[in-house]
Structure formats: structure tokens, C-alpha cells
Amino acid sequence: MQSTALTGGFAKAPQDAARAFRAVMNVMARPGLIETLTGAKPPAPLSDAAGTLALTLLDGSTPVHLAGALDCKDVRDWITFHTGAPFTGREHCAFAFGLWSDLLPLAGYPIGNPEYPDRGATLVVEMPALTASGVTLSGPGIKDAAALNLPDRAAFRANAMQFPLGLDFFFTSENRIAALPRSTKVEAA
Amino acid sequence: MTQDYNFAYLDEQTKRMIRRAILKGLAVPGYQVPFASREMPMPYGWGTGGVQVSASILTPEDTMKVIDQGADDTTNAVSIRKFFEKTAGVATSEETSKADVIQTRHRIPEQDLREDQILVYQVPIPEPLRFLEPRETETRKMHALEEYGLMHVKLYEDISKNGAISTSYAYPVKVEGRYVMDPSPIPKFDNPKLEMAAVQLFGAGREQRIYALPPYTRVVSLDFEDYPFEPSKADHACDLCGSDTSYLDEVIMDDAGGRMFVCSDTDFCRSRRAAGHVGAQGVPFEEDAA
Incomplete structure (x- = not known):
């Protein structure tokens, strides 16, 4: 029991976190781009990509919300040991992890305020798979158009309508990651 | 490389804080994200903001280039290049095409940057409205309300006094039709290059702000129909x-x-x-x- 919490961290934290952040930054700067993200070995059901993202960005100053099946002792213990991030409900979180269906509804998360839009939460959505197909995306970071298999359309369109307020999303599946910031325009159905 | 420093000088907690600010900056292009700027082993005004951003994005495999007003061989550029050679052990180059990360003071390289390159700006005053309105509480409100009339009045007064918009560097731009942004004191000649394939990150150490432009973000230099923007x-x-x-x-x-x-x-x-x-x-x- 204890051992799953203590293992699976970065082997060389500064270098591994630097490489992981480069992938994380690249996907956030280029919505729809899918990158490989590895380094951490979190306990199930957290994916490697989501676990690596957690070790790269979380610490004592980032309240975390775990939704659905991710809110289990193994994952909690692992995040606590490796990052020290406090757990909280969705209304006070900086980061939330979960399946799309478990993270809904989006209404409860902080979206920032007009003077500090950066205080909007970041949601990490665990996906069965990531493919560069499906919903067409455009906006900053995208030359002409990009595509990503988003779990929904209307919710992301509504989120983008609130710009510059809103939520930012990462999508993770096994060791792959993609992102959808609030600035991206999501094509109508 | 000596192992006396943590990789790229900063401690991991600081890098995580800066990395989170960079991600929010990319998600809201042109908005200045506050961050807890650290004391660096160089004075404010010597690129501490750019150095902290570079330290947070460098990977061990990167090649770094540092320019000061376009030059690789000036004091500021040489000392920052040596700083990262020593603390991060990264390779350095003076060739634009060989660099993965380019830290710059007040210029954009002439050569077009590629998608896999990152340009980091050193920013002295990140707030484009600061010389028009000294109170941070007020400029923050002006950005929130998209209240940029004052900036157009300033450009108009330029024209009425001098017959042309006399602002020649740090020429204000509007990002994706929303935030007015200071592109740092680059000459306005460089403004059209702000729409590029590379990721652009801006760090202001003393003023404790980070902002960003994702690739291909729409960046428009402010002007008037009858006095259009002219890079010179x-x-x-x-x-x-x-x-x-x-x-x-x-x-x-x-x-x-x-x-x-x-x-x-x-x-x-x-x-x-x-x-x-x-x-x-x-x-x-x-x-x-x-």
C-alpha cells in the first residue's frame, strides 16, 4: 500500500520536470497538438501523462480537485507525497483531474475575474484516446486549423465565449497530452 | 557542468510557479500574469525577468542564444549566456538557426524563427498604459474593461504635435483584438515580425509580470485609418x-x-x-x- 505512494516520481526532478514542461508548454501554445509526456509512474487509474503533469505543475500552493474514480486513496497518497498539494472541492481548485463525465458540470469551477483572468482553473481530462480528428479548432497558436477529438462541443464553445475568463483544458491518455486553452475557437456542430 | 547549482539556477518550487504563469499567459495572450519574481544574481534592469523565464523553460538538450539589441557580443548578452552555461550546462550558439531558446533584449532576429524555437524577451515596463496612468489599480481596471481610449489619445497627440506617430520603439499592439500589449522596447520596425511561428514569452522581473504570444497570434500595431502604422x-x-x-x-x-x-x-x-x-x-x- 505504502509503496505505491512513494514510488513513481521523477528520477531526476529538475531535468525530468524541465523536459515535461516543454511538452506541456508546446501543447498549450498549439491547441490540438498531441505530444508525448512521460517521466512519472503514477498509480492507477491516473494516466502517466496526467501524473507527469501533476508532478510538473502541482505544489503546496495549488489546490487540487480529484473527480470520480480518481478520488481514491492511492492517487491521493501519491499526489500528497510527491507534490504536497492540498485537496479541495471544485469551487476552490486551481487544478482538477478526472474523466469528462466526472468533471461536469463546468459551472462550478473558478473562471477568474475580469481583473485577474489568470485565476481560472485548469482541468485535466482523462481520455480513452487522443486523435487529431473530430472538432475543428482555430485561434492563437493555430496556423490555419487544427482538429482534436474533444469529448464535447457546446461546453467548450460556451467556455470560449467567456474569454478572457474561463477554464483551460489538458487532455491526457496514457502517455499523450493535448490542450485547449480558453482562447481557442471551437467549430459549431 | 558543475553540480553546485540546481539545474538552471532556480529552485523547483520557483520554476513551477513561473511555469504555471507561462501557461496562463499562453491561454490569455497579451494579458500580464503576475508572478513572484525572485532576486537574481544580477540587478533589475539586466534581464532578470527574461532570465527567470528562460531558466523555467530550458531543457538540458537545448542550445541557447542571447542577444542584446541584436548583438551577441555585448556585456548583457555575454554575461547571461555564461550564466546559463554555468548553471544549466546548456550549449550556446550565436547562430540564430542553431538556437532552440533565444533570449533577447529589444530586438527580434532578422531571420524568421521556426516553430520549434522559443523567443524570450526581457521587459522593463510591461504595462503599456503605465506612462499614461501610474496607478496599477486603474490600469488593471482599464484592461479588464478594455478601456484603451487613452492610448489612442496619446497616439493622436503625437500626430497633432509632430505630424506623425513619433513612437518609434515599444510601439503598442493589440493582441487577438482584446489586450493592448507592450512588445518590450523593440523598434517598431520589428512589430510586424511579432506574428511568427515561434512561441514568444515576455518576462518583467522588477515589475513581476509574465505574458506570452502563442505562434501565429494576431498582433496589430495601433494606428489610425488616415495615419497607418509604418515600420521604419x-x-x-x-x-x-x-x-x-x-x-x-x-x-x-x-x-x-x-x-x-x-x-x-x-x-x-x-x-x-x-x-x-x-x-x-x-x-x-x-x-x-x-
């Missing part, structure tokens, strides 16, 4: 390499009014001279000459 440069060709498209520095040669114009981008000038171009006062290129 000295009406001259480089005296060393003969380029008539690059941004030029004017160099005083003697007390009798002698002067020459040379490319501000030293790597661009060197590579042109290496390719056989010779300007009016230039001599044919020799490796390790000058």
Missing part, C-alpha cells in the same frame, strides 16, 4: 554587409561627423558577409577577423 528604419544600407532590409545601428566614427550604419543583428550581418556580401565600407569576410 534608417534609410541606408548596412556598410558592412550591404543589406538594405535589416534594422541598422548608427555608429559615430570620429569627431568630424563621420558615421557608418551597420546591422543591429550581428549574426545576420556575419552570415551575409560570410556568404560574400560586402557593404560600402566593408572588407571581404575572413573567419576570425575583426
